[in-house]
Amino acid sequence: MAxxxxxxxxxxxxxxxxxxxxxxxxxxxxxxxxxxxxxxxNVPERKVSVSNTCACSQSNIKLICSGFTSTxxxxxxxxxxxxxECLFNFGNSVYRDPVTFNYAAANEYPxxxxxxxxxxx
Numbered sequence: 001m002a003x004x005x006x007x008x009x010x011x012x013x014x015x016x017x018x019x020x021x022x023x024x025x026x027x028x029x030x031x032x033x034x035x036x037x038x039x040x041x042n043v044p045e046r047k048v049s050v051s052n053t054c055a056c057s058q059s060n061i062k063l064i065c066s067g068f069t070s071t072x073x074x075x076x077x078x079x080x081x082x083x084x085e086c087l088f089n090f091g092n093s094v095y096r097d098p099v100t101f102n103y104a105a106a107n108e109y110p111x112x113x114x115x116x117x118x119x120x121x
Contacts, residue, residue: 024120026113028054029061029094033108040072040104048111049098050088056120057093062086064112070103085114093119 030051038045052058066084078101080087089099103109 024054024056024058024118026058026116028052029058029113029116031063031111031113033111036102043071043104043106045072045102045104046108047100047102049100050094051098052094052096054118056118057095058116058118059093060091061088061094061116062114063088064114065109068103068109068111070105072102072104074101074103 030053032049032051033046034049036045036047050061063079063086064084065079065081065086068081068086077090078088078099080090088094
């Protein structure tokens with residue numbers, strides 16, 4: 001009886017974990033941009049917000065950022081550009097609260113998520 005209960009518990013636990021993973025993907029990371037109303041060197045400043053709509057945290061988020069430039073210095077712990085990719089939030093998890101940064105450019109840059117690591121607990 002105890003072995004059956006433990007087996008059932010393990011099956012339920014594994015199905016919950018698997019269900020959590022199937023609900024999450026890089027599409028769960030939502031990037032929004034808004035104009036702040038401020039100019040930096042006659043260039044409009046934009047605020048980028050990255051939110052995670054998944055029930056699990058996502059870390060080591062990499063954004064496609066080939067050709068990205070800003071007249072305003074972007075904190076490298078939030079957006080660290082290396083070639084055509086940017087490590088977001090120093091690789092730290094994005095869970096419930098959005099992580100934001102500002103940049104200044106004449107045109108909105110089309111940031112896209114290229115990869116992340118999903119962790120459900």
